[in-house]
Amino acid sequence: MATTSADQIFKEFREHSAAQFFKKNRQMLGYSGQGRSLVTIVHEFCTNSLDAAEEAGILPDIDITIKRIDNGTGISRYSIRVGDNGPGVPKSFVGKALGTIFAGTKFHRYMQQRGQQGIGAAGCVLFAQITTGKPIFIKSSTGKGAAYSCRLGINAATNKPVITEMRDLDEDFRGLVIEGEYADIRYEAGEHSAYEYIRRTALSNPHAQIKLTDPGGQESLFVRSVKELPRKASVAKPHPAGLSANDILEFAHASQSRKISTFMIDTFARTTQNKISELKAVDGTIDVDKDPKQMTWEDAEKLIGAIHKVRWIAPDASSVIPIGEAQIKVALKNILDPEHMSVTERRPAVFRGGIPFVVEAAVSYGGNSGRKVEGGYAGNVLRFANRVPLLFDTASCAISKAANDIEWRRYNIDMDTQPVSVFVNVSSVYVPYSGVGKEAIAQEDEIIDEIKLAIMEAARGVQHYVRGKEQVAFNINRYKAIARYVKQLSGDISDLTKADRARIEKRLESIVSKRFPKSEEREREKGQEEER
Numbered sequence: 417m418a419t420t421s422a423d424q425i426f427k428e429f430r431e432h433s434a435a436q437f438f439k440k441n442r443q444m445l446g447y448s449g450q451g452r453s454l455v456t457i458v459h460e461f462c463t464n465s466l467d468a469a470e471e472a473g474i475l476p477d478i479d480i481t482i483k484r485i486d487n488g489t490g491i492s493r494y495s496i497r498v499g500d501n502g503p504g505v506p507k508s509f510v511g512k513a514l515g516t517i518f519a520g521t522k523f524h525r526y527m528q529q530r531g532q533q534g535i536g537a538a539g540c541v542l543f544a545q546i547t548t549g550k551p552i553f554i555k556s557s558t559g560k561g562a563a564y565s566c567r568l569g570i571n572a573a574t575n576k577p578v579i580t581e582m583r584d585l586d587e588d589f590r591g592l593v594i595e596g597e598y599a600d601i602r603y604e605a606g607e608h609s610a611y612e613y614i615r616r617t618a619l620s621n622p623h624a625q626i627k628l629t630d631p632g633g634q635e636s637l638f639v640r641s642v643k644e645l646p647r648k649a650s651v652a653k654p655h656p657a658g659l660s661a662n663d664i665l666e667f668a669h670a671s672q673s674r675k676i677s678t679f680m681i682d683t684f685a686r687t688t689q690n691k692i693s694e695l696k697a698v699d700g701t702i703d704v705d706k707d708p709k710q711m712t713w714e715d716a717e718k719l720i721g722a723i724h725k726v727r728w729i730a731p732d733a734s735s736v737i738p739i740g741e742a743q744i745k746v747a748l749k750n751i752l753d754p755e756h757m758s759v760t761e762r763r764p765a766v767f768r769g770g771i772p773f774v775v776e777a778a779v780s781y782g783g784n785s786g787r788k789v790e791g792g793y794a795g796n797v798l799r800f801a802n803r804v805p806l807l808f809d810t811a812s813c814a815i816s817k818a819a820n821d822i823e824w825r826r827y828n829i830d831m832d833t834q835p836v837s838v839f840v841n842v843s844s845v846y847v848p849y850s851g852v853g854k855e856a857i858a859q860e861d862e863i864i865d866e867i868k869l870a871i872m873e874a875a876r877g878v879q880h881y882v883r884g885k886e887q888v889a890f891n892i893n894r895y896k897a898i899a900r901y902v903k904q905l906s907g908d909i910s911d912l913t914k915a916d917r918a919r920i921e922k923r924l925e926s927i928v929s930k931r932f933p934k935s936e937e938r939e940r941e942k943g944q945e946e947e948r
């Protein structure tokens with residue numbers, strides 16, 4: 417058999433850029449399926465607008481317009497325009513921020529924001545380019561005299577932005593407008609639509625005002641229902657218990673401190689001189705006076721070993737920003753207008769030993785809760801991570817797992833037949849997503865347990881109301897069944913006794929309605945409602 421030499425094989429050796437990688441693996445960014453791809457684009461720009469406005473201390477106003485373009489080729493294309501009133505992107509950063517994969521203001525800061533990886537915006541630019549060959553249009557201003565517009569593409573081979581048609585504008589506004597043309601996407605209706613994504617975004621962000629104009633020209637305005645901004649995200653220090661040897665090593669090598677002891681006290685949460693002494697007491701071979709830049713893998717492993725043997729105060733959870741019970745109530749009322757609801761906010765908890773998170777849950781009944789199915793209603797689970805709605809990858813998500821584990825019958829709830837919505841938001845500086853597309857929360861035990869407790873607490877709050885509803889429905893049905901016999905029975909009795917039939921019927925009716933008070937009335941009301 418002829419063999420091939422390594423020299424031959426390695427003639428094919430190449431390095432690849434991040435842009436090239438995602439060009440080939442676009443499904444990893446959420447570009448799989450035409451309906452989902454469209455939602456991904458809306459999601460990326462929308463989360464960026466919300467993050468930017470909040471960081472700048474501005475109440476977000478977001479305007480989204482989706483249009484179908486018919487260019488005569490028969491291939492359907494869409495233009496998607498997202499505009500915001502946020503801080504804008506400085507002209508000198510526009511290429512780096514929006515046209516470079518793995519670049520942004522968020523990845524390196526340990527703070528709670530929707531974006532994490534610096535892939536979203538550039539991913540959209542790349543997707544526009546590979547499906548239509550067109551750069552996207554950008555218009556932005558950071559304040560007076562700073563307005564500009566340009567077109568932006570990506571050189572996939574180098575992961576470098578390609579800016580063309582840069583112009584200064586004589587316009588007075590602040591914010592960012594991005595308009596792109598995309599193919600291989602489709603505007604759909606239903607549970608996985610852009611409309612539903614925006615509706616849920618409004619539900620978890622009552623401080624934002626969002627307008628969506630769909631390809632049919634239909635405008636939906638989700639008004640701001642709360643006038644305060646969420647608390648500003650602060651940079652959190654990582655807690656030692658959540659660190660790996662690799663983490664410590666990376667932090668150490670980037671540190672300006674001269675000793676490992678001061679480096680650790682400065683860099684990590686809950687780390688004091690006393691704790692350093694405790695670590696030394698656990699393992700006498702640890703040298704805390706060493707230069708952190710000289711830290712080796714063995715040093716890091718020894719430190720981690722000692723860290724796990726020492727008791728730590730739980731991390732400070734002030735960096736975690738939940739939506740808040742009052743705000744969730746306002747938002748639910750505004751959008752779902754339920755007959756009854758119950759909201760719970762759990763106290764901060766910790767996963768992987770050192771990462772704080774907070775779970776909020778709500779259960780609502782009636783109004784626009786649940787979803788319409790043939791012949792009635794069914795329950796639905798509205799999943800959120802850091803206020804971002806998660807519409808896809810349902811099966812692999814910790815929230816779905818927790819909701820499925822609940823014994824709903826114990827709370828008189830039937831998720832198959834009742835108009836019930838279960839709302840769950842998980843907030844954390846570091847949400848462990850199960851993939852780069854960030855559509856599901858990884859099924860970590862501590863997180864699932866907290867979600868279950870939160871849902872159960874909320875479910876208890878609607879339990880009595882639902883039982884009352886069920887009792888009424890049950891009585892109405894029995895009343896209807898018995899009332900059917902009254903006519904027949906009064907005829908038969910009248911035949912036997914020769915007494916007046918109308919009188920007997922009246923008497924029987926009065927006995928039945930005494931036994932089921934109000935059922936008759938409710939039945940009549942229901943009849944009228946249905947007629948309307």
Ligand SMILES: Nc1ncnc2c1ncn2[C@@H]1O[C@H](COP(=O)(O)OP(=O)(O)O)[C@@H](O)[C@H]1O
Binds near residue numbers: 460534537
């Ligand atoms: N609407 C916006 N307003 C201001 N800055 C923005 C906006 N959208 C994106 N940016 C900037 O561009 C960067 C890159 O965005 P993106 O690629 O989505 O990554 P990420 O959101 O994960 O940081 C952001 O970190 C932010 O600095």
Ligand SMILES: [Mg+2]
Binds near residue numbers: 531532
């Ligand atoms: Mg982003």
